[in-house]
Amino acid sequence: MSTATDVLLASGEVKVTVAFIIGLVVAGALIWAVRAGLRVMDREPDRPRADEQPHLPDTGAVHEEREMREPDEIPLNEDGSPRLMPYQLHHAGSRRGDDQHRRRWSPGSSGSFGSGGPG
DSSP states (O other), X not given: OOHHHHHHHHSHHHHHHHHHHHHHHHHHHHHHHHHHHHHHHHHSOOOXXXXXXXXXXXXXXXXXXXXXXXXXXXXXXXXXXXXXXXXXXXXXXXXXXXXXXXXXXXXXXXXXXXXOOXX
């Protein structure tokens, strides 16, 4: 490059002009993005009205159900029978237990920390 080009590029006017052009490009890209987003929103279905919103059933709120579960063990094939295939297994790894009484802590038995002995 020649000395004249170096002087021209080093001047503040060129830097300001380049920054202004970059700013115009960024502003143009932002305007385009907003207009594209508005066009996409126009193609979407309308939002549901207040009367179309989900509501509670006539019987009231649905409550949780508690039950005691037992593990559903997979039988071992020690007798030479063919192995179980995935489609022969249940959809859950547990089943409803026979005893539906919730186990509680009883005095004198161990708590959650160690043997339950004195401190």
